[in-house]
Amino acid sequence: MAPGRQAESGDGPEAARAALAAARAERAAELDRWLRSLLTAAPARPVHEDVALIAVGSHARRELTPGGDLDLVLLHRGRAGIAEIADRVWYPVWDSGLRLDHSVRTVHEARTVARGDMKAALGLLSARLIAGDRALADELRSAVLTDWRADAPVRLPELSQMCRERWESHGELAFLLEPDLKEAHGGLRDVHVLHAVAASWVASGPDGRVRAAHELLLDARHALHEVTGRSTDRLVLQEQDAVARALGLADANVLQRLIAEAARTITYAASHAWRRADRFTRSRRGVERRPVGDGAVDHDGEVVLARNADLNDPALALRVAAAAAHAGLPLAPATVDRLAEHAALPRTPWPAAARDALVSLLGAGPAAIGVWEALDQAGLIVRLLPEWERVRNRPQRNPVHRFTVDRHLVETATGAAALTREVARPDLLLVGALLHDIGKGRPGDHSATGAAIARDIGADLGFPEDDVRVLETLVRHHLLLPETATRRDIDDPMTVQTVTAAVSAVPGREREILDLLAALAVADGNATGPAAWGTWKAALVTDLTRRAAAALSGGSRPVLSLI
Structure with missing residues (x-):
């Protein structure tokens, strides 16, 4: 058996992967020829009449990788001496060092096993004849498929x-x-x-x-x-x-x-x-249709476009997505494809209706994650937010983080939805949470880089200048409270002054920014993973936020409890 070769240093991805695919195809062909020779050389009586050697699993699909198992079925019609035929096939395979999963069955036996064993059924659904009686192999495949479809419920x-x-x-x-x-x-x-x-x-x-x-x-x-x-x-x-x-x-x-x-x-x-x-x-009496939002209809458990939906409306895609998320329903794939191909998307600066729809989508909470994923699979997210491409599917390569960068951002934003009643500007909290790590994957400090990107995105989304500066501040200082609370002495007046100075970037909105940063710290920590947030850190951040709020107001005022 000729092994697949490892890519040479000069190979590009296409050449390297083509070589691997060719190696699998060549190996499958060589295995077929070898196994065919073992079967046809086994008995004195020809095997093409009542014996068939069947591949199942990865070799049946011609996908056998170097460490994969060979899975074979020797099929027969009650032939005498079938055990001897089997031994003459199995033993050379074992002697070659290949791991072999094998069985000897009649069609009736194989069919019975498949109806009671899910693994056997899945294997036989992909069964492929290597050598022997083709009619016998076709009979098995037809029987297994018939049973599988009849038993599907x-x-x-x-x-x-x-x-x-x-x-x-x-x-x-x-x-x-x-x-x-x-x-x-x-x-x-x-x-x-x-x-x-x-x-x-x-x-x-x-x-x-x-x-x-x-x-x-x-x-x-x-x-x-x-x-x-x-x-x-x-x-x-x-x-x-x-x-x-x-x-x-x-x-x-x-x-x-x-x-x-x-x-x-x-x-x-x-x-x-x-x-x-x-x-x-499920037992259903008929297809259900009910409106779930402007331009959106629940059709048999999936959200589709209403018949009168205006594809020229630049807010339509986000509004339908938000309706689906708030209804707790998935978007129908055909609807997503239609939106991606035909719906108008907002131009910069976004109209207020499109921005409101984005905020509404994020505000639906965890139900928005699957809807966002559907938009992303259709390429809509990077068209709406071109900067998203740099963080899309970007690995964190850090055991503290549970998700890729883009999924972490969505998890943070949808987690922040539970905290929107605790802040004066829920829209800025949700969008700030969505953008807080947008600078990752670029040179330099991701918070500083991300702040500049967030400033541009905020303007593109149509936020007023003061709101854009708040978003920029949120992204620039999204780690301020947890890092300061856990690394510095909270009793030191300079520690509190560090926080108050950072939130004073937009005069007159200091307390608003502080509350937003506190809520963002909770959402970010929970979306990162268990090691990133807990009662100890929450207590420290709550204490620091309380002290900073008191310093800003000249007295003690209540703050969001993070515990």
């Missing part, structure tokens, strides 16, 4: 539960420092599941974007196996630079960003497929 909920348990165990691929490329949410396994859901005729199969994402993850897994010489699917930190080089990429940061993008594409597609499956398995 029962099997799909079972498969859904298995996926949720796997996701709980392995986490979300896009946001893990050391992800499992196969089993994590958004990984290779989920693409195989998408094919299974499609085989039930409940949802369409993976589209071109999902297939491209799958190929990226498969190439990464292939490179990982070659780099480590092991069958591991977990991309640990110490292997990431080597895997990046094997893929012709500059470094681990580029690799992680591509993996995050691929995983989020797969996760988004899977969420839509499972919504379709859930609707299929």
Whole structure:
């Protein structure tokens, strides 16, 4: 078997990945020829009449990576001496060092096993004939597909539960420092599941974007196996630079960003497929339609455009997104695509209606995250906020952070929605939270760099000049309260003076800015992760905020409790 080669230093990503794909195809062809020779040489009586060697799993899909297992089924029609035929195939495979998962079945036996074993069913859905009786192989595939479709109302909920348990165990691929490329949410396994859901005729199969994402993850897994010489699917930190080089990429940061993008594409597609499956398995008397906002209608559990929606309205996309988030419903993928292709988007400076719709979307809280993701998958976010491209899918590479930079910003903004009643300007809190780390990925201090970017974005969004200066201050000093409270002596008057000086950037709005920074500290800490925020830090920040408020007012005034 010819092993795939590792990329040379001069290879670009396209050449390196093409080499890996070619190596997998060549290996699949060589394995097929070898296995075919083992089967045809086994018995005195020809096997093309009543015996078939079937590949399932990754080899059936011609995706077998260097550390992957070979999964084979020897199918027969009650043939005498089938055990001897099996031994003449299995033993050479074992002797070669390949890990083999094998079985010997009649069509009836294979069909029975598939109806009771989800793993066996998923494998047989992708079954591919290597050698032997084609009619026998076709009979098996037809029977398994017939059973799968007939049993879909029962099997799909079972498969859904298995996926949720796997996701709980392995986490979300896009946001893990050391992800499992196969089993994590958004990984290779989920693409195989998408094919299974499609085989039930409940949802369409993976589209071109999902297939491209799958190929990226498969190439990464292939490179990982070659780099480590092991069958591991977990991309640990110490292997990431080597895997990046094997893929012709500059470094681990580029690799992680591509993996995050691929995983989020797969996760988004899977969420839509499972919504379709859930609707299929629920008993429904008819399709429900009800208005959920101006230009938005709930159509069978998804938000679609109303018939009279004005595609020339620059606020339409954001307003429909906000309506979906407040209704707790997803946007229908076809609606997102239509908005991306045909809806007018706001020009700078944004009209007030578009800015209000953005604030309303963020103000919906956690329900806005899935809606934002849908807009992002369609490319709408970077068209609305071009600066978003620099933080999109950018890895943090820090165990304190749970998310990529862009997802952290959205998590912070939607988390800040719970604090909007505690501040005088909820709109500035939400937009400031969305932009507080917008400077990451650029040279210099991300707070200072981000402040300049936030100033420009604030102006583009149509905020008045004073509000733009408040946004700039929020981004510039979003770490002021937690860092000062935990690193300096709060009893020192100079510590409080540091805070009051920072919030005095916009005269007359000092207390407003202080309250906004306090709320932003809570939302930012909670969105970062458990290690970034807790009762101890909250108590210190509350105390510092109280002292700064007293200094600003000349007395003691209540402040937002952060505990």
